[in-house]
Amino acid sequence: MDLLAKLEILADAAKYDASCASSGTDKRSSIGRDGAVKPGIGSSEGMGICHAYAPDGRCISLLKILLTNSCLYDCVYCINRASSNVRRARFSVDDVVRLTLGFYRRNCIEGLFLSSGIIRSPDYTMEQVVAVARTLRVEHGFRGYIHLKTIPDADPALLDEAGRWADRLSINVELPTQEALQSYAPEKDLPGIRRSMGRMRLAIDAARERTVPGRAKPPRFAPAGQSTQVIVGADASTDRTILSMSNTLYAGYGLRRVYYSAFSPIPDASAALPLAPAPLLREHRLYQADWLLRFYGFGIDEIATEAGGNLALGMDPKLAWALANRQHFPLDVNTAPREMLLRVPGLGTKGVDRLLVARRSRRLRLDDLVRLRLPVARIAPFVIALDHRPLGDPASAALGRRLAPRAEQLSLL
Amino acid sequence: MRSIVLAHEVDHDGWRQAVRGLIAAQVPPEQVTWSVEAPDDLFAADAAPPTDASAPAFSLSRHLVDLSQTVLQAREPARFALLYGLVWRATHGERAIAGDLADPSVARARQLAQNVARDTHKMRAFLRFREIDDGEGVRHLAWFEPEHYIVEANAGFFIRRFAAMRFSILTPYRTLHWDGTAPSFGPGARAADIPGDDAMAEYWETYFRSIFNPARLKRSAMLSEMPRKYWRNMPETAAIAELIREAPRRAEAMVAAGASAPRPNPPRAAPRPAAADPSRASDLATLAAEAQGCRNCPLWQPATQTVFGEGPGDATVMLVGEQPGDQEDLAGRPFVGPAGQLLDRALIEAGIARDTLYVTNAVKHFKFTPRGKRRIHAKPEAPEITACAPWLARERSLVAPRTLVMMGATAARAILGRPVTISRERGRPIPLDDGSTGWVTVHPSYLLRLPDEAAKAREYAAFVTDLRRAVAEREDVLS
Numbered sequence: 001m002d003l004l005a006k007l008e009i010l011a012d013a014a015k016y017d018a019s020c021a022s023s024g025t026d027k028r029s030s031i032g033r034d035g036a037v038k039p040g041i042g043s044s045e046g047m048g049i050c051h052a053y054a055p056d057g058r059c060i061s062l063l064k065i066l067l068t069n070s071c072l073y074d075c076v077y078c079i080n081r082a083s084s085n086v087r088r089a090r091f092s093v094d095d096v097v098r099l100t101l102g103f104y105r106r107n108c109i110e111g112l113f114l115s116s117g118i119i120r121s122p123d124y125t126m127e128q129v130v131a132v133a134r135t136l137r138v139e140h141g142f143r144g145y146i147h148l149k150t151i152p153d154a155d156p157a158l159l160d161e162a163g164r165w166a167d168r169l170s171i172n173v174e175l176p177t178q179e180a181l182q183s184y185a186p187e188k189d190l191p192g193i194r195r196s197m198g199r200m201r202l203a204i205d206a207a208r209e210r211t212v213p214g215r216a217k218p219p220r221f222a223p224a225g226q227s228t229q230v231i232v233g234a235d236a237s238t239d240r241t242i243l244s245m246s247n248t249l250y251a252g253y254g255l256r257r258v259y260y261s262a263f264s265p266i267p268d269a270s271a272a273l274p275l276a277p278a279p280l281l282r283e284h285r286l287y288q289a290d291w292l293l294r295f296y297g298f299g300i301d302e303i304a305t306e307a308g309g310n311l312a313l314g315m316d317p318k319l320a321w322a323l324a325n326r327q328h329f330p331l332d333v334n335t336a337p338r339e340m341l342l343r344v345p346g347l348g349t350k351g352v353d354r355l356l357v358a359r360r361s362r363r364l365r366l367d368d369l370v371r372l373r374l375p376v377a378r379i380a381p382f383v384i385a386l387d388h389r390p391l392g393d394p395a396s397a398a399l400g401r402r403l404a405p406r407a408e409q410l411s412l413l
Numbered sequence: 414m415r416s417i418v419l420a421h422e423v424d425h426d427g428w429r430q431a432v433r434g435l436i437a438a439q440v441p442p443e444q445v446t447w448s449v450e451a452p453d454d455l456f457a458a459d460a461a462p463p464t465d466a467s468a469p470a471f472s473l474s475r476h477l478v479d480l481s482q483t484v485l486q487a488r489e490p491a492r493f494a495l496l497y498g499l500v501w502r503a504t505h506g507e508r509a510i511a512g513d514l515a516d517p518s519v520a521r522a523r524q525l526a527q528n529v530a531r532d533t534h535k536m537r538a539f540l541r542f543r544e545i546d547d548g549e550g551v552r553h554l555a556w557f558e559p560e561h562y563i564v565e566a567n568a569g570f571f572i573r574r575f576a577a578m579r580f581s582i583l584t585p586y587r588t589l590h591w592d593g594t595a596p597s598f599g600p601g602a603r604a605a606d607i608p609g610d611d612a613m614a615e616y617w618e619t620y621f622r623s624i625f626n627p628a629r630l631k632r633s634a635m636l637s638e639m640p641r642k643y644w645r646n647m648p649e650t651a652a653i654a655e656l657i658r659e660a661p662r663r664a665e666a667m668v669a670a671g672a673s674a675p676r677p678n679p680p681r682a683a684p685r686p687a688a689a690d691p692s693r694a695s696d697l698a699t700l701a702a703e704a705q706g707c708r709n710c711p712l713w714q715p716a717t718q719t720v721f722g723e724g725p726g727d728a729t730v731m732l733v734g735e736q737p738g739d740q741e742d743l744a745g746r747p748f749v750g751p752a753g754q755l756l757d758r759a760l761i762e763a764g765i766a767r768d769t770l771y772v773t774n775a776v777k778h779f780k781f782t783p784r785g786k787r788r789i790h791a792k793p794e795a796p797e798i799t800a801c802a803p804w805l806a807r808e809r810s811l812v813a814p815r816t817l818v819m820m821g822a823t824a825a826r827a828i829l830g831r832p833v834t835i836s837r838e839r840g841r842p843i844p845l846d847d848g849s850t851g852w853v854t855v856h857p858s859y860l861l862r863l864p865d866e867a868a869k870a871r872e873y874a875a876f877v878t879d880l881r882r883a884v885a886e887r888e889d890v891l892s
Contacts, residue, residue: 004619011623030576037593043574049538050638052649054625055657057634064624072682082682083675102613103620105553105578106542118682178714187682191705191718198717198743248715251783252742264628265664271672277628277664294785354514361513368515373524 001089007099009089013069013080014115016266017172018229018259019147022061022110023048025167025224028143040141042104042111044167049110062113062147063103067091067128071117075174075185076270077234077263080117084268096132097140104144111145111167112136118151118187126154126162133165145224152192156199163203163221168256171196172229176245180235184272197253200226204254225256232286233278234263238309243289243300250294260286285311292318295349296342319345322382323399332384334363346378415445419493422449422586423562425485428493430468432500437468442501447493477503477511483526486533488561495522532560533567539643540571542580543611553580554607557646564589568596583607604645614648621649627660628667697726697811700804704777710800712778712793717742722773722808730884731771731814732756733805735823735856739788742779747772752858759857759873763881771812775827776801790858798827815849818883821856839879854879 028044031037050059066080068090074082100112114132118125129148136142148166150159162169171193175181178190200222207221228249230242246258262283263274289311292298296318303317304310305324311317322329322345331340333355341352354372358364365387369376381390381399415435419427435445473481481496489495498518502510513519542553553575564587571582572591582589583602590597635653644650701721707713720737723746740750748756760767776797781788793801805827809817819825825833828851829843835855843851855876863869 004616007616008619008623011620015624015626029573031573037576039577041575041577043570045570045573047534049534051538052621052647053635053639054621055632055635055653055660056626056629057631057638058624058626059638060621060624063620070680072680074679074681082679085673085676099616103617105544105575106611106613106617107540107555107575108617191713194717195745198745202740202743247783251781251786251788252715252717252739254786262629264626265667267667267670268673269667269671270675273672276668280629280631357512358514361509362515364515371515371517371520373520 003095003099006089006091006095007065009087010065010067010069010091013066013086013117014064014113016079016261016264017064017113017115017149018058018261019170019227019257020050020059020061020064020113021048021147021168021224021227021257022145023224024256025145030143038141040143041101042141042143044110044143044145051108051110061110062145063100063109063111064113065091065096065099065115067096067114067116067125067132068119069117070119072120073118073185073187075188076272077174077184077231077266079266079268081270083270086268093128093131093135097135100136100144101140101142104142109144111142111147113147113149115149116151122151122154123158126151126158130158130162130165133162137165147224150196150200152189152196154196159196159199160203160219160221163200163207164219166222168224168227169200169222170227170229173245173249174229174231175235176230176237176242180237184235194252197226197228197249197255201253226253227255227257227259229259229261232260232262232283234273239282239286239289239311240300240304240309242286243293243304246290247293247300258290260290279313281313282311285313285317289317297339298343316345318343329382330384330390331382333369334359334384334386344379344382346375346382415440417445417447417493419447419449422488423486423565424449425482428485428496432497433468433470435497436471436500436504442494442498445494445497447497449490471504473500473503474508474511480511480522480526482566483529484522486529486562486566487525489525492525495525529561529563533563535643536563536567537570539639539647540582541647542575543608544613545608545611547579549579551579553578555580555582555646556602556604556607557582557584558604558642559584560642562586565598568598572596610648618649618652622652622656625656625660627656627663630657630660630664632657697722697808700807700811704804707777707801707804709803710778710797712776712780712797715781715783716778718745719777720745720747720774720779721777721804722771722812723747724771724773724812725769726771726812728769728771728812729814730765730769730816730818731773731809731812732818732820733824733828734772734774735821735858736774736776736793737779738790738858739779739781742781742788747774751861752856755857755860755873759877759880762877763884765880765884771808771814773805773808775805775824777804793823795826798823802827809847813847813849816883817845817849817851818880819851819853821859824856825853839875840882852879852883854883 023046025044027046028042030041030043048061050061052060054060069080069086070088070090071080071082079086096114103109104111114129116125116129133146133148136146146166147168147170148162150162150169150171152171173190173193174188175184181188181190203221204225206218209218211217230245232242249255249258260283262278262280264277289303292303293300302321306312312320322343328340328343331344338352338356341347341355342349351374355374358368358372362368363386366376366385369385380388417431477499484492484496495518499510499522510516511519514523536557536559540555540557542555545552545554564582564584568589571580579593580591583606586601588599588602590599704719704721707719720741734748737747738750738752741747757767776793780791780793780797782791817828819828822833822835825835833853835853838853843853845851855872857876860869860873860876863872
């Protein structure tokens with residue numbers, strides 16, 4: 001099979017992994033401190049770069065491929081499961097290295113995201129994945145971004161080496177509970193996944209600690225941290241169950257991100273699965289809720305209040321909370337504390353920060369909010385400014401109708 | 414009226430020098446007009462210095478200097494006057510002007526800066542090199558059409574990334590060449606100046622097509638991040654029209670095809686070991702392995718792993734704590750976190766080698782409440798202690814220690830089977846029903862929680878005394 005045909009199969013097989021982040025790693029340059037050109041290629045400057053967008057709206061930052069789509073595991077939601085009839089292919093280590101460097105030199109990518117089906121054994125598979133990263137870093141002086149998928153239960157020595165070459169490591173939990181995994185991914189083992197995540201957290205923390213004089217510097221380990229992904233809508237788990245899982249994972253393993261991937265139909269599907277896709281809007285609501293939990297000071301019990309345990313699709317969770325908790329509003333933009341401003345529908349963390357800087361210089365009016373590029377029409381019902389007070393207190397239902405996205409926007413999906 | 418004529422659009426030095434002269438001469442902004450000598454010819458001879466070149470420099474806030482450097486790159490004729498206006502105000506009583514985000518001029522400048530930053534970012538993202546042989550070897554060429562005057566300021570990014578490559582970036586107003594030593598800039602070029610796609614373009618387009626998921630078409634999300642004006646620089650965008658056209662059909666076909674028959678005789682992974690039963694194991698290692706699968710209470714669900722006891726199987730002293738904490742849960746070993754480090758210190762002070770002890774916990778999963786990026790310890794309840802009791806009982810019978818030190822109320826309750834007040838029962842031997850001797854003391858994490866330094870020192874000393882006495886009494890018995 002020629003390289004082009006392999007690329008087609010092994011990129012297609014990798015597209016169900018949502019992560020494509022290339023940000024937050026340590027800074028690297030091909031120019032030394034003395035101004036001399038270093039051998040090798042690449043740089044990273046902290047900010048991720050999306051080099052293209054596919055028509056599914058997803059960022060293409062990394063060359064995201066599988067080393068092989070052959071797999072011993074039979075996870076029903078996965079196109080690469082053992083019992084699927086999909087065409088199989090396998091890259092050699094050299095194939096992946098050539099493609100990565102070729103695309104990188106043309107400025108098509110920030111680096112590589114390499115995953116693999118499990119072949120022979122977890123250790124064997126992990127060793128192959130690590131070999132690609134080692135070759136890129138050691139033989140080619142590659143300073144671009146590398147994200148490696150870690151195989152649970154692989155030898156800890158292989159995990160350590162993966163952390164040495166990679167910027168980010170990840171293991172996908174895929175489903176939020178052990179019961180769901182048992183029925184949909186019988187070879188996957190939640191405790192095994194957690195053990196690996198725990199080991200990675202300890203290594204990431206150790207590598208990040210400041211060096212103590214007289215003590216050996218801890219080895220480099222995944223400076224861009226670890227992440228995971230969960231599939232939404234393949235099983236019956238509710239949003240509340242999924243968000244509780246995320247909460248536990250963020251607290252326990254310091255994950256940079258939990259990615260939510262709405263189950264979408266795959267060719268050659270298993271009979272055990274729903275054939276229709278989960279609504280993309282559900283995935284979007286989960287991301288909104290995840291952000292509220294991490295950056296806006298909300299608790300799960302404030303967000304996942306719907307009977308049945310799922311987030312409302314028709315309204316974003318912050319607006320839903322604000323309408324249900326009208327007693328906190330209106331807030332005065334000139335005096336309200338940051339943590340309350342973060343609860344105003346339409347104000348994001350950056351908007352709130354701009355607002356806080358601006359009000360040091362002047363008492364804010366509505367026109368000032370426009371100049372701060374804040375969505376004034378959206379926030380006006382919830383805030384007081386020097387020349388503005390919301391008119392009366394419209395009933396939540398009426399306000400909800402006015403502020404919720406229009407129906408035709410929903411049908412877009 | 415003063416008329417300032419800059420040499421060209423990116424004549425930042427000329428602007429800076431003019432501003433120095435204008436401030437020195439106290440010329441207010443409304444009396445200055447700004448223009449550019451030769452907007453289309455960047456290599457026109459530099460105009461004569463518009464003002465006194467020896468005018469003194471003055472200091473501005475870092476914030477305003479950074480803002481100016483970015484805004485000067487904007488394709489906006491009014492930018493020179495806008496920035497001079499801000500500099501004037503900063504030097505006339507409004508030093509912190511750049512932080513007044515709601516001021517109309519500051520807001521305008523910040524908007525221009527944001528446009529420049531976005532264009533800069535998109536150039537780094539969407540520029541594509543192709544590979545040619547220019548007679549001296551491999552050279553990488555790119556054509557890009559920036560919206561603003563960003564090539565000079567952006568050169569460093571490409572050099573830091575591709576320093577070992579020889580490359581040229583061509584744009585309508587400026588050309589950047591890099592040959593491994595220093596950047597050089599030349600006049601603008603035309604798209605036709607660079608050759609067509611190279612051999613790798615086919616691979617990249619194949620990747621672009623294959624990574625797209627037709628079941629989740631989101632055309633507007635793509636367009637908002639990758640507007641059409643950038644497409645002509647990107648060979649892969651040739652595939653977009655067809656991908657969008659075919660997507661609904663492909664997605665429907667997947668649903669319509671329904672489930673497929675599984676592949677005959679697929680490869681199989683080795684099965685996992687069966688569930689745990691504390692009564693079966695005949696040695697500690699097997700017992701520990703079996704405890705990994707324990708589901709006797711719900712604590713296993715959010716926890717990472719069972720944290721089993723650790724130490725020699727023939728230890729004469731067993732230390733029992735409450736439950737693993739955050740670090741123990743991650744590492745899978747007892748007493749390795751802050752409480753464990755305190756215990757280690759106390760043991761050294763008491764003259765006891767930790768590696769002669771068997772150290773374990775009454776409850777073997779970490780009970781916690783997630784809060785943000787941390788897990789807050791939660792006290793185990795009676796049902797959890799009871800559920801975990803068979804494991805502790807098996808550890809005791811396999812190790813058969815002669816002395817058992819219970820650290821904290823949970824450990825004491827688990828061993829003695831009744832609620833225990835530490836202060837009342839510490840410091841004296843308690844005969845246990847298997848013939849061994851029990852001692853009760855505090856849990857080291859209690860010492861960590863004490864707010865008062867004096868109390869902390871006193872309690873720590875008492876803890877060391879308890880440990881020393883428990884071990885010494887045993888030796889007295891032996892001798």
